[in-house]
Amino acid sequence: xxxxxATHGPAAPSLGSELRTVGxxxxxxxxxxxxxxxxxxxxxxxRAIPDLVLILCxxxxxxxxxxxxATGAFLLGYLLDSFSGSLVGLNAFALTTVYLVVxxxxxxxxxxxxxxxxxxxxxxxxxxxxxxxxxxAAYLSxxxxxxxxxxxxxxxALLAAALTPAVFAVLGWVKRRLGVV
Amino acid sequence: MLEFIRRNRVxxxxxxxxxxxxxxxxxxxxxxxRVDPLGRAxxxxxxxxxxxxxxxxxxxxxxxTGYVSLIGVERENGRLRGRLHELERHAxxxxxxxxxxxxxxxxxxxxxxxxxxxxxxxxxxxDASVWFQSLTLNKGxxxxxxxxxxxLAPAGVVGVVSSTSPHAARVLLLTDPNSGIDVLVQxxxxxxIMSGLLEQGAMLKYVKRAxxxxxxxxxxxxxxxxxxxxxxxxxxxxxxxRKDRGLFLYAEVAPAVExxxxxxxxxxxxxxxxxxxxWPSPDVVGPPDPATLGILGPPVPAPPARKLRR
Numbered sequence: 283x284x285x286x287x288a289t290h291g292p293a294a295p296s297l298g299s300e301l302r303t304v305g306x307x308x309x310x311x312x313x314x315x316x317x318x319x320x321x322x323x324x325x326x327x328x329r330a331i332p333d334l335v336l337i338l339c340x341x342x343x344x345x346x347x348x349x350x351x352a353t354g355a356f357l358l359g360y361l362l363d364s365f366s367g368s369l370v371g372l373n374a375f376a377l378t379t380v381y382l383v384v385x386x387x388x389x390x391x392x393x394x395x396x397x398x399x400x401x402x403x404x405x406x407x408x409x410x411x412x413x414x415x416x417x418x419a420a421y422l423s424x425x426x427x428x429x430x431x432x433x434x435x436x437x438x439a440l441l442a443a444a445l446t447p448a449v450f451a452v453l454g455w456v457k458r459r460l461g462v463v
Numbered sequence: 464m465l466e467f468i469r470r471n472r473v474x475x476x477x478x479x480x481x482x483x484x485x486x487x488x489x490x491x492x493x494x495x496x497r498v499d500p501l502g503r504a505x506x507x508x509x510x511x512x513x514x515x516x517x518x519x520x521x522x523x524x525x526x527x528t529g530y531v532s533l534i535g536v537e538r539e540n541g542r543l544r545g546r547l548h549e550l551e552r553h554a555x556x557x558x559x560x561x562x563x564x565x566x567x568x569x570x571x572x573x574x575x576x577x578x579x580x581x582x583x584x585x586x587x588x589x590d591a592s593v594w595f596q597s598l599t600l601n602k603g604x605x606x607x608x609x610x611x612x613x614x615l616a617p618a619g620v621v622g623v624v625s626s627t628s629p630h631a632a633r634v635l636l637l638t639d640p641n642s643g644i645d646v647l648v649q650x651x652x653x654x655x656i657m658s659g660l661l662e663q664g665a666m667l668k669y670v671k672r673a674x675x676x677x678x679x680x681x682x683x684x685x686x687x688x689x690x691x692x693x694x695x696x697x698x699x700x701x702x703x704x705r706k707d708r709g710l711f712l713y714a715e716v717a718p719a720v721e722x723x724x725x726x727x728x729x730x731x732x733x734x735x736x737x738x739x740x741x742w743p744s745p746d747v748v749g750p751p752d753p754a755t756l757g758i759l760g761p762p763v764p765a766p767p768a769r770k771l772r773r
Binding site for chain 2: 312316317319321349351352353356359360363365369370371374378381382385
């Protein structure tokens with residue numbers, strides 16, 4: 283840490299760096315959505331698909347503590363809404379909630395280990411499921427949730443948690459390559 | 464105020480976006496059509512990419528399916544190869560049974576024509592030394608075998624039982640140097656003693672130089688020794704030599720039975736009686752087995768009866 287950073291806080295990132303960061307996340311979001319809607323569907327047969335967008339959202343909540351992070355989470359959710367048959371705003375609401383919770387937890391807990399990231403993604407998947415079910419219940423008057431849905435949610439959470447180290451490693455590598463770390 | 468906003472910018476922005484989400488949700492829940500201001504743009508950008516990725520994924524899936532199919536084909540190939548080996552073993556076993564059946568039929572035919580009752584025995588081992596010619600049979604005294612009994616095969620004479628034990632018997636082959644069988648040259652009725660050679664094959668002993676013996680003549684048992692049935696094939700003359708000096712000629716005989724290929728034999732009580740019917744009898748025995756008759760070829764018609772020279 284430099285003397286300037288010690289006395290004035292972290293140096294403000296340059297515009298170019300911010301643009302590269304935004305571009306990197308946009309690209310990552312696009313690729314995640316692309317894989318999630320095509321390749322991963324084919325590989326898993328459409329049963330439990332690892333939610334790469336959610337992992338990216340958790341990454342934003344852990345490492346992007348700014349307006350851009352919240353915007354990114356909302357846009358990722360909105361992007362998901364555009365490619366799903368659900369109500370528009372449902373995933374946006376869920377992912378923004380996830381981002382907020384992860385952000386709040388990361389401010390109070392040590393979240394820089396691989397295990398904490400995995401645990402966070404696992405919990406975030408469950409949280410997202412709860413958020414979606416809650417929103418659906420509020421807006422579409424769903425009576426009950428079947429046990430199969432809970433099992434499905436658990437499988438998705440485990441799958442996402444298993445992929446977390448790889449996705450985080452790729453994102454960290456991209457950020458280092460772009461010089462935005 | 465600005466400081467408060469700066470400090471809580473993440474919370475505030477998140478709350479703002481949560482609010483936006485709820486508004487979007489409310490609008491979409493209330494209206495039947497989708498209220499989706501950015502969705503069309505997202506769809507337009509992502510659709511071609513999704514098409515390409517789906518095509519690639521499908522291609523990869525096809526490749527994977529092909530690979531899995533190949534594994535299946537390989538497994539099936541291995542299974543079929545195993546089945547082929549099993550069938551080959553089965554076919555070999557069946558061929559063995561067929562050959563054994565033919566041999567036993569021939570033995571049975573021989574047994575029916577023998578003047579005395581014979582015992583069928585299997586060859587269980589051969590001589591351990593190259594200097595002597597003998598066989599071991601899987602039957603012995605318990606089955607009625609005794610030393611001195613003739614051992615026969617459909618193709619002809621094999622030898623004599625030299626020793627016995629309760630459940631086994633040793634056979635001295637006619638090609639052994641210690642053996643001696645009273646024989647006749649079938650064509651000319653010339654009599655002699657056939658004995659084995661140290662090297663290979665057998666020879667005719669005590670045949671006078673002036674006797675008519677030619678290469679190819681069939682040699683049969685005379686029956687005068689009281690052991691072998693008269694007329695039973697012993698071998699065929701392969702070489703005749705008359706030296707300048709000496710009383711007897713030298714004739715080599717190839718045995719009718721190839722002892723190394725023998726698997727089953729008949730052991731009969733000693734009998735000098737004549738063999739019933741012609742030898743071999745094609746109507747009972749069937750086509751000659753090249754494994755046992757190859758050296759003899761088709762049977763030569765017997766010459767008119769002639770008095771034996773003594």
